[in-house]
Amino acid sequence: MKWLWFAVKNVRRNRRRSATTVLIAVVGTASLLVGGGFVEYIYALLRRIAATDSGHVILAHRDHFAMAEDVPMQHGLDDAPSAKARLEADPRVSAALPRLQFSGLISNGDKSAVFIGTGIDAAGEFRVRGSFLWKVTAGSALAARLPEDDLPEIMLGNDLARQLRAAPGSTLTLLATTTEGNLNAQDVRVKGIYTVGVPDLDRRAVLVHIATAQKLLLTDRVSTISVYLRRIEDSDAMRAAMGGLFPGRALQTWRDQAFYYRAVRALYNRIFGLLGAIIVVLVLFAVSNTIGMAVVERTREIGTFRALGAFPAQIMRNFVMEGLVVGVSGAAIGTVAAGLISFALGRSGVMMPPPPGYSVGYPLLISRSLELYLGAALVIVGASALAAWAVSHRAAARPIVEALAHV
DSSP states (O other): OOOHHHHHHHHHHHHHHHHHHHHHHHHHHHHHHHHHHHHHHHHHHHHHHHEEEEEHEEOOOTTTTTTTTTTTTTTTBBBBHHHHHHHSSSSEEEEEEEEEEEEEEEESOOEEEHHHHHOHHHHHHHHHHHTTTTTTEEEOOOOOOOOOSSOOEEEEHHHHHHEEEEEEEEOEEEEOOOSSSOEEEEEEEEEEEEESEEEEEHHTTTEEEHHHHHHHHOOBBEEEEEESSSGGGGGHHHHHHHHHHHHTOOEEEEHHHHHHHHHHHHHHHHHHHHHHHHHHHHHHHHHHHHHHHHHHHHHHHHHHHTTTTOOOHHHHHHHHHHHHHHHHHHHHHHHHHHHHHHHHHHHHEEEEEOOOSSSOEEEEEOOOOOHHHHHHHHHHHHHHHHHHHHHHHHHHTTTTTHHTTTT
């Protein structure tokens, strides 16, 4: 403890210089934590978006992901209700939702447009996914059950509805190719208009009850069954279990389909990794400069210690402890500062601009995790200790006579 107290006193010898170095360590620590917290928040948000969009595990025909279909539903799943019941019997599963992907033309009588449709189990979809991925801008969401005495209901993407001049209550016609290769048409009524925040999807998206899509395509198959779990961490284990439950079927997890998530993660890892390295180097140089000046000023003191029998390792230990005092002080204050900044940003309601390909922004939030805070603090403290060791190593190895004669 006495050597630590000596290190504190030595740091306080030149308070202005030490305060500047500690301030650099504070800024470095806070920058690492705020930047790292922002990246963690983005990763968590993208994971949630990807898993909510596709499902944690996706069950499909063995050729669904690998081969293109010659006719609609060629690679569809049979007996979806039975598979759904077997999956939902697992306590890890929150819901198993069949989906049917199809495409065709949609017309208001005067104008037609290409659409990309999804047949859904409305009750399950809106219960599991809520309004996280889409926002109803007019009308309402699909009813849980298909209307028995009225036209089938659909929901249109915002831009597609504008293109067709459609509003809730409008009657439109869906035209698609059946599983037999023929054309089939179905009159539908617009129930609601929604947006997913991606203009390319809003220009083509159509949601219908899965029974409506099956009637249009003349099939009882579905494209996939998306399995939603109570915990995202169970995705790989559930995939393995489903491999034994449904042999010969294709299985993918949300990671296999999260192309945007993987691309953004790879990009951010490089960008923020480079910025983090620059911050650590700046802290290294700042501590090296401070300890280096202290070594120059105390060269004769070092020589005196050596003449009294001190070993070079003891001299270096003293300077390393001074570097640790600077690093720990900066890391502690920087951690508090980062926590306050994160809290303030969370309460401010600041919105980030829309990312590429999206039309809506997202809130600026900073994640706070114990692992991140401990990691950043250890990096700053370690960099400070390393800088002090590197600078003091040469001075400690200097000949005693030369050190005593230093002016």
